[in-house]
Amino acid sequence: MSKSFDMELFLAGVLTGSHATRQRHxxxxxIIQTEIAKRWQRETPWAWQRKHVAWFLDHRLGERSQATRYYYVLTVRLLTRRLATSWVFNR
Structure with missing residues (x-):
């Protein structure tokens, strides 16, 4: 039995702001992790590729409001910073 991935611990080094903002991220x-795991069976952010995150932003958030997409892009930027990658998402 494997231990589940702790997203809070993963993001702890890059999270800043108020308690509510940290909880939202x-x-x-x-949510991003769950959707990517369902679609591609990639359980941790270390296994993700840029296409997985781009798919989430395009297909899972396509019908959401502009404000919702904006807040998810902020979260994706934190994930990108934590992964130390150079992925850029202009949404």
Whole structure:
């Protein structure tokens, strides 16, 4: 039995701001993680490729409001910073 991935611990080094903001980023990162895991069976952010995150932003958030997409892009930028990658998402 494997231990589940702790998104809060993963993002701890890059999270800043108020408690509510940190909780929102953690909640959204867990949603991103769940959707990518369902679609591609990639359980941790270390296994993700740029196409996985781009798919989430394009297909899972396509019908959402502009404000919702904006907040998810902020969370994706935190994930990108934590992964130390140079992925750029202009949404």
């Amino acid at each position: 953690i909640r959204q990162a867990k």
